[in-house]
Amino acid sequence: MESEDRLRRWEQVTAYPLTVLSVLFIGVYAWPILDPGMHPAWRHACEAVDAAIWALFCVEYLVRLRLARQKSWFVRSHWFDLAVLVLPVLRPLRALRLLNAFRVMHRHAAHWTRGRLAVYVISATILIVLVAALAVLEAERGHPDSNIQSYPSALWWAVCTITTVGYGDLYPETLEGRMVAVALMIGGLGLIGFTTGSLASWIVDRISDTERPAGMATRADIALLLREVRKLQAEVADLKSRSPAPQDPER
Incomplete structure (x- = not known):
């Protein structure tokens, strides 16, 4: 139970830093594509930052796996995260690295x-x-x-x-x-x-x-009004049962 609490705290702490990294990840990926004539030094720098951020995403996944109490359940329930990290190793699937930018937001979207x-x-x-x-x-x-x-x-x-x-x-x-x-x-x-x-x-x-x-009253309004009326009727009936019966004046 303690490990699950630590996992939730870790996800809360890393939510915003990972979002910033995701935006930067898209930026260093897009820059060389939009500017094909950029200087080779800048291109290599973008590739290096791209690889470094991807490595940080891998480390973050391993930390969450380490904090999870049930490792097999974590891998099965977070298969998308694992696929996004592993599949881009193959050259034709390199563009899947960009899905890291979405999985961070998707992690919190279910509670919105x-x-x-x-x-x-x-x-x-x-x-x-x-x-x-x-x-x-x-x-x-x-x-x-x-x-x-x-x-x-x-x-x-x-x-x-x-x-x-x-x-x-x-x-x-x-x-x-x-x-x-x-x-x-x-x-x-x-x-x-x-x-x-x-x-x-x-x-x-x-x-x-x-x-x-x-x-115009809705069904919920009518149902609430009926409950209040029944409650008042029950209170009136209870008061009548508790009050003494009136004496006959002819006696």
Whole structure:
């Protein structure tokens, strides 16, 4: 039990530092892609910072594994974290390193209210589109048969893909680019569905509140009023039973 408490405290303490590292992680990944003509020294520096942050994420996972009371349960319940750390070792799956930026936020999203969760999902959707455009541009740039050679083109492709529009004017040719497309299709279905569902639910709630006449009692209000009436009736009956019976004046 003590180890689980230490694990929760560790996750709370490292939440904000890991979020900052995630943002920096995206920055050092995006800079060389958006500026292909940057100086080699800066490119090597970005790669070094990228690798260092990835190593810190690995250390953070190992610390949580060490603090967990049931190691096997922790690995099974945090398989996504482990996959994000291990799979990018393979060159075609290197873009999966960017998922480290999402797993930190996802760890706390389950405890949020519907409003905060909707904001999180919308923000995550936008971030996934931006990051997927970076990943596919890195994979496709320089390929002779690819038609995705600039970030605006990659961004247009990402938007069309995640919304399942798929005009077909832009498409990846490399294996890495197609893996990014598959991940974007799978993740986009859930994110877009949740976003549109939350928006529709919010609109329905607002319309219901607007159309309901002023002063109209809800079922909960009526049930509460009935309980109060029954309570008063019980108190009156109890008072009557305790009071002495009136004497007959003719006697």
